[in-house]
Each structure stands twice: as structure tokens, then as C-alpha cells.
Amino acid sequence: MLQTLVLLLISSSLKHSTAHHFFDPDAINFPLRNVQHSINLDTFVTSERNITAGKCEHVSSQQPLVLNLPGLGMSSPPNPYPGFIDSSTVTCLNLASNDIFQVVPGSFERLPNLSYLDLSKNRIQLCDFFNFGNPHKSLVTLIIEENSPPIDNIDHTIGKSECFPKLRHLYLRRNSIRSLNFSLRKAFPALTHLFLSDNSLDSQTFIRDLPPTLTHLFLEHNLISSLDCKIVRDVQVLHLDGNIVRAICHSNCRETSLRLEGAHKLTELTISSNRITEIESCAFQDSRSLRVLNVAGNSLEEIKRETLERLADLRELNLDDNHLTGVPNLCKNNQLTSVSLRRNKLRTIRRESFKGLHRLKCLFLGGNQIRSIEAGSFEDLESLTDLDLSSNDLDFIPSDWLKWQWNLRTLDVRGNRFKSLEQMSLSSAPLLSTIYLQDNPVSHVSGAVVAKLSPNVVVHLRHECSAGGRDSRSECHARCNEQEVRERNETYSRWINNL
Incomplete structure (x- = not known):
């Protein structure tokens, strides 16, 4: 009114x-x-x-x-x-x-x-x-x-x-x-x-x-091809999304680069949707205070092993929509709380991929080509609350893959090749409350498996919203009546337990 x-x-x-x-x-x-x-x-x-x-x-x-x-x-x-x-x-x-x-x-x-x-x-x-x-x-x-x-x-x-x-x-x-x-x-x-x-x-x-x-500089969606941080050496937050920068470097830079020499105060850098093909291994030598790094929507095929090692205080890392075939080396980034690698070209998650990331809460790996997850790959992720494995090629996960995930609340495995809940080994996650299972060839749901899950878990087996494209599914699902889904699943659980 x-x-x-x-x-x-x-x-x-x-x-x-x-x-x-x-x-x-x-x-x-x-x-x-x-x-x-x-x-x-x-x-x-x-x-x-x-x-x-x-x-x-x-x-x-x-x-x-x-x-x-x-x-x-x-x-x-x-x-x-x-x-x-x-x-x-x-x-x-x-x-x-x-x-x-x-x-x-x-x-x-x-x-x-x-x-x-x-x-x-x-x-x-x-x-x-x-x-x-x-x-x-x-x-x-x-x-x-x-x-x-x-x-x-x-x-x-x-x-x-x-x-x-x-x-x-x-x-x-x-x-x-x-x-x-x-x-x-x-x-x-x-x-x-x-x-x-x-x-x-x-x-x-x-x-x-x-x-x-000046601490905050916002330059998104311009035609900037190069920037020397000596000009903005006191800036803490720098947004360069949607420009035409081709590389991130420290001092040995070509013309179309973001030069980070002297950027000692930088805590947040977002440079998504540029044309970046390379990050120099010593690019962040002066940017050790960086907490947020967003390089999504570029053309990176590889990040050298030592590139991120200096960023010991990094909290959020977004590398979505690149061409990475492997998870970059994160062994020194143990303050990370969020890592996003959506829509790259990952095929395998290895045991050492997320080693030492005890504070990681959100891990987004959707839209890759992941076919296998090695045993113990997530064993250090005891703080994990949200895991996205959607739109991959998974049909099996090792039985102990969630053994250490006592805090996991949300699991998204839409668009994989799971035929049943048994293939997902979910009984080790006692606080798991939401499972997105749409677009999998699930042929049956075992009452014995459901009984081992949290009593409040909501399992989404198909779309309850209007049809949309591949990229719109998460938005569509978010608009569903979750309370209605929860009530239906609780009714089903009671029916299974009374058999």
C-alpha cells in the first residue's frame, strides 16, 4: 500500500x-x-x-x-x-x-x-x-x-x-x-x-x-586493453569485467595486460569476461593481500603451479567458463571458503585437488566433463556445505567420498548418469537436506536407501517448474515450491517405513 x-x-x-x-x-x-x-x-x-x-x-x-x-x-x-x-x-x-x-x-x-x-x-x-x-x-x-x-x-x-x-x-x-x-x-x-x-x-x-x-575503482564494460596498477597503487577493490585485457602479469608485460606491480593493497580483483589467455606465474607477487579473485569467462587453458601460491589469504576464487583441464594448485590457499570451476574441461577430480582446504564451504564443479572422482578427494573438506557436480558424466562415486562431510547441506548432481541413489553413497552425510537429482536416468528409489538419509532431506527427481534451456535449470528449480516437495518426500518416507 x-x-x-x-x-x-x-x-x-x-x-x-x-x-x-x-x-x-x-x-x-x-x-x-x-x-x-x-x-x-x-x-x-x-x-x-x-x-x-x-x-x-x-x-x-x-x-x-x-x-x-x-x-x-x-x-x-x-x-x-x-x-x-x-x-x-x-x-x-x-x-x-x-x-x-x-x-x-x-x-x-x-x-x-x-x-x-x-x-x-x-x-x-x-x-x-x-x-x-x-x-x-x-x-x-x-x-x-x-x-x-x-x-x-x-x-x-x-x-x-x-x-x-x-x-x-x-x-x-x-x-x-x-x-x-x-x-x-x-x-x-x-x-x-x-x-x-x-x-x-x-x-x-x-x-x-x-x-x-581512492580505494574502490569500477571500470566494467569499457574498451580497456591495458592497465598499470602503479597508477592505482592505493586501490583495494578493482573491477575490470567486460574489457579486452589479454594477460595478467607483474612487471614483464606485453601491451594488452593488467600489470600488478605495486598493487600491495589490492584485496579484491574481478576481471571476468575479458580475453585472458595467460596469468604470469609471478603476477601476484605484490598482491599477497588479495582475498577475492574472479577470472571467469576468459580463455585460460592452464594456471602454472606456482601462480596462486603467494595468495595465502585468498577467500574466494572464481574460474568459471575457461578451458582448464585440471584443478589449479591450491595447496597454499588454505583460507579459501569458495571455489568455482564451472563450465571448464575437467575430467577427473584427483585426491590432491583440494588437499588442505579445511575451511572450504562452497565447491562448484558443474558443467565440466568429470567422469571420475578419486577416493579421498574431499577428505579435507570438513567445512563443506554446498557441492555442485551438476552436468557432468558421473555414474558412480567411491563409497567413502562423503565420509568427512558432516556439514554438507546441499548436493547438486543434476544432469549426470546416475541410475539410483545407491550409486551415490549418501548415508555418510547426516545433515544433507537437499539433493538435486533431476535429469539423471533414475529408474527406481530404494526405500532402504531413503531410510538412511536425514529425515528432513528433500530429493528433487524431476523439474517441477516450467521447461527451460540447459542454463536456466537452476533458476527454474529455485522457483519451485520447496515446501510442497518436502511434504511429498516426507509422506513417501513414512510409507516406505511402514512396508
Whole structure:
């Protein structure tokens, strides 16, 4: 049920509706003065733009006073000008989707406590993005995303910026930006999060002179072929997914590489869906603090034995959608809690593959060509809770393969060649609660085997959802009525036990 908007004393000409969350454009007159209470729609909180840092409610030390004015639909754009809103109490201002094409210098000077500003989905030219006049001393979060400047605006470079001394979060996604040709250190001396995803950045010259405060840099879905981490040496989180990098190296690098020399502070690196064919064996020599590494969706055929040995603090490793024929050497990565090797070319799981990974909770091996699992392959995985072996060629598993898996809750063996539960040796997993067995040629279910399983186990034998493609099965199954399946299995168990 829609909540009632509470609007109090926002000039005599500002009206509101208690039945719908919209404004009558003819009722809005600028300048707005004497603002005392928030105009705050539900859509402001649940924005589709995925504001991952610097949300309105988090950026101000005082209770946020919000002016949420997106999509007013006024006959002429409400282009900001000095004094167009006059209030010392407003902390958050949303002017998205208003066809604004110009922001006059000094437009926000009468909002001295403004800490959050959203100018997304307007028509502002790139050269005017940061042309607010005098330094804005209180602004913490600035969002200028998905702008559609005039068609004659062919220069996609931002060449200048005023100073924003307290700005920490800057969102510039989906603006067709090719480069930021000015000193970010001087313009944003306190910047911590910079979002440049989904632009047209095409070389490492797109950015220079970063402030030492920058910890999070998001560069997904651009045209970047190389990046030297000397430029971003203080960054802790680096996202480069969806670019065209071909190798990860330390110092002996070719032109199309991510160079990690000097990346001592890096804790999270995601570089999925690039064109990576090689990771230099000493690539992570300076990145020993790395906890999350995602290289999914590339063209790796091999990872040299010593490549990951330096990452003693690694927690999450994702190598999905490569061409690996063997599990990489993980013997020194004993802090790992999640390993994903989906959709590679693995054929055999060997006894030493996961040796020493006592803290591993999630292991995803679906979509390979696995035909055999050697005895004792999982004996060190006593913390394992989720195991995915779906879409392989398994028809038999050694009898003691789950002997040490006292914490295993979920087992996914869909799309294999099991004909019965006996071939899976499941009685050694007392906490196993969910088994996905769809798309196996199961011809019968033995009551004796069911009786040995956990009394609350749910066995999924076929799809209960609408049909879908091979890649959509997990999503389809997740939408099933699990309670209904559980009740059916419990009824079946009681019937078996009464025979």
C-alpha cells in the first residue's frame, strides 16, 4: 500500500497527492524556499541504478532531509541556477530524468548542507559535469549517470573540474566517456569510490593523478586493453569485467595486460569476461593481500603451479567458463571458503585437488566433463556445505567420498548418469537436506536407501517448474515450491517405513 506523502511548507505553490506518488508539473515553481520537510518517494530508496555506496541515508551526519524531484515532466527543463532551491536544511537532492541540459555555476550555493546530488538521466554536456562554480564544501555523493547530451556533443572527454573537497562517491556510469583529462587528485582530494562502468574508456590514459584516498575503482564494460596498477597503487577493490585485457602479469608485460606491480593493497580483483589467455606465474607477487579473485569467462587453458601460491589469504576464487583441464594448485590457499570451476574441461577430480582446504564451504564443479572422482578427494573438506557436480558424466562415486562431510547441506548432481541413489553413497552425510537429482536416468528409489538419509532431506527427481534451456535449470528449480516437495518426500518416507 502506498504511503501518504507528507509535504509541509514548501512554498505555497507546491501541491501533492496522497493517492499516487507523482507531482503535478504545473504545481512546481522555482525557486523553492523555506523547505522544512522531505519530499521522499519510495522510488528514491529503491532506485534501479544500484547505488552501492554513498546512499542518501548514509552520507549525512544529520537526519537526511530529502528533495526527491525526478521526472517532473515540466514543459521547460528546470535547469538549476543560483538560488533555484534555497534551504540550509536540505541534505539530499534528486533531479534525475528532467531533461536538464545546463547547470549554471553556483546553482547549489544556497544549499550549504547538500551532501547527496543526483543529476542522472538528463542532457548535461560532459564539459559541464563538474562546473558548479565555487567549491562545494559539503557534497559527499555525486551521481551523473546515463546522460544524453545534444547530438552535436562529439567530444567525449572531460577536461576540467572544480574542486569538491569532501566528495567521496562519484558515479559516472553509462555516459560514453573516453577519458578524464584532468587531475582527480586536485578535483576530488577525498574520493574513495569511483564508478566508471559502461563507458568508452579505451586505454590507461583515460585516468591520471588519482587521489591516495581512492580505494574502490569500477571500470566494467569499457574498451580497456591495458592497465598499470602503479597508477592505482592505493586501490583495494578493482573491477575490470567486460574489457579486452589479454594477460595478467607483474612487471614483464606485453601491451594488452593488467600489470600488478605495486598493487600491495589490492584485496579484491574481478576481471571476468575479458580475453585472458595467460596469468604470469609471478603476477601476484605484490598482491599477497588479495582475498577475492574472479577470472571467469576468459580463455585460460592452464594456471602454472606456482601462480596462486603467494595468495595465502585468498577467500574466494572464481574460474568459471575457461578451458582448464585440471584443478589449479591450491595447496597454499588454505583460507579459501569458495571455489568455482564451472563450465571448464575437467575430467577427473584427483585426491590432491583440494588437499588442505579445511575451511572450504562452497565447491562448484558443474558443467565440466568429470567422469571420475578419486577416493579421498574431499577428505579435507570438513567445512563443506554446498557441492555442485551438476552436468557432468558421473555414474558412480567411491563409497567413502562423503565420509568427512558432516556439514554438507546441499548436493547438486543434476544432469549426470546416475541410475539410483545407491550409486551415490549418501548415508555418510547426516545433515544433507537437499539433493538435486533431476535429469539423471533414475529408474527406481530404494526405500532402504531413503531410510538412511536425514529425515528432513528433500530429493528433487524431476523439474517441477516450467521447461527451460540447459542454463536456466537452476533458476527454474529455485522457483519451485520447496515446501510442497518436502511434504511429498516426507509422506513417501513414512510409507516406505511402514512396508
